[in-house]
Amino acid sequence: MTTPLPGFEGLGAPAGGAPRVRRQLAPGAVHVPDWLDLPAQQELVAACREWARGPVPIRHTKLPRGGVMSVQTVCIGWHWQPYAYTRTADDVNGAQVAAFPDWMVELGRRAVTEAYGDAAAGGGYTPDTALINFYDEAARLGMHQDKEERSGAPVVSLSIGDTCVFRFGNTENRAKPYTDVELRSGDLFVFGGPSRFAYHGVPKVYPGSGDPACGLRGGRLNITMRVTGLG
Numbered sequence: 001m002t003t004p005l006p007g008f009e010g011l012g013a014p015a016g017g018a019p020r021v022r023r024q025l026a027p028g029a030v031h032v033p034d035w036l037d038l039p040a041q042q043e044l045v046a047a048c049r050e051w052a053r054g055p056v057p058i059r060h061t062k063l064p065r066g067g068v069m070s071v072q073t074v075c076i077g078w079h080w081q082p083y084a085y086t087r088t089a090d091d092v093n094g095a096q097v098a099a100f101p102d103w104m105v106e107l108g109r110r111a112v113t114e115a116y117g118d119a120a121a122g123g124g125y126t127p128d129t130a131l132i133n134f135y136d137e138a139a140r141l142g143m144h145q146d147k148e149e150r151s152g153a154p155v156v157s158l159s160i161g162d163t164c165v166f167r168f169g170n171t172e173n174r175a176k177p178y179t180d181v182e183l184r185s186g187d188l189f190v191f192g193g194p195s196r197f198a199y200h201g202v203p204k205v206y207p208g209s210g211d212p213a214c215g216l217r218g219g220r221l222n223i224t225m226r227v228t229g230l231g
């Protein structure tokens with residue numbers, strides 16, 4: 001532990017914000033700032049751009065009561081729609097979703113290893129689906145649990161583009177206590193263990209805050225890898 005030089009206590013911190021260092025918000029919930037370098041972000045953006053084209057195009061997910069989500073989503077490995085996973089996107093065009101690539105399994109393993117400082121946990125992680133969400137300046141995501149998976153394996157979240165407020169709550173309900181953390185381009189967030197079924201959401205995206213060098217001209221991209229536990 002180093003003692004900051006007087007006057008440099010806020011080094012690396014946004015004005016008035018929390019320092020950009022690895023942080024455990026709750027047991028099993030870890031934020032790793034700046035985990036993806038710029039080339040890795042660019043490669044992910046390029047891959048997501050392809051998946052957004054098809055075989056199942058990115059869309060605003062239809063909700064059972066007739067509304068649509070403000071976020072746009074495309075899935076790989078398994079297709080998620082409220083509130084189940086299927087192999088074909090029957091609420092979009094009936095097509096089978098793109099395969100979950102081996103390189104993304106590897107990325108998920110490195111993410112869990114890094115977040116938990118535990119190579120065994122990382123090595124045993126085999127995600128088989130990812131939800132790829134795109135947020136324009138108007139998109140939000142309400143507090144929810146990721147609970148359609150039949151597995152307690154961690155969720156690995158990668159963010160690219162515009163900065164957002166990620167609200168990470170408790171496992172009981174949507175209300176307080178929760179912690180707001182800024183997710184910026186390249187940030188990793190892993191939630192597993194006792195935090196796996198915590199409520200979380202995205203109440204705010206800061207338009208124009210991302211660096212176009214990441215490959216996105218605007219908006220925010222988020223990838224959440226999961227283990228469905230389905231055959």
Ligand SMILES: O=C(O)CCC(=O)C(=O)O
Nearest residue numbers: 131133146166202222224
């Ligand atoms: O965009 C995010 O950071 C979170 C996405 C999320 O919670 C989800 O897709 O279930």
Ligand SMILES: [Fe+2]
Nearest residue numbers: 144145146200
């Ligand atoms: Fe979620």
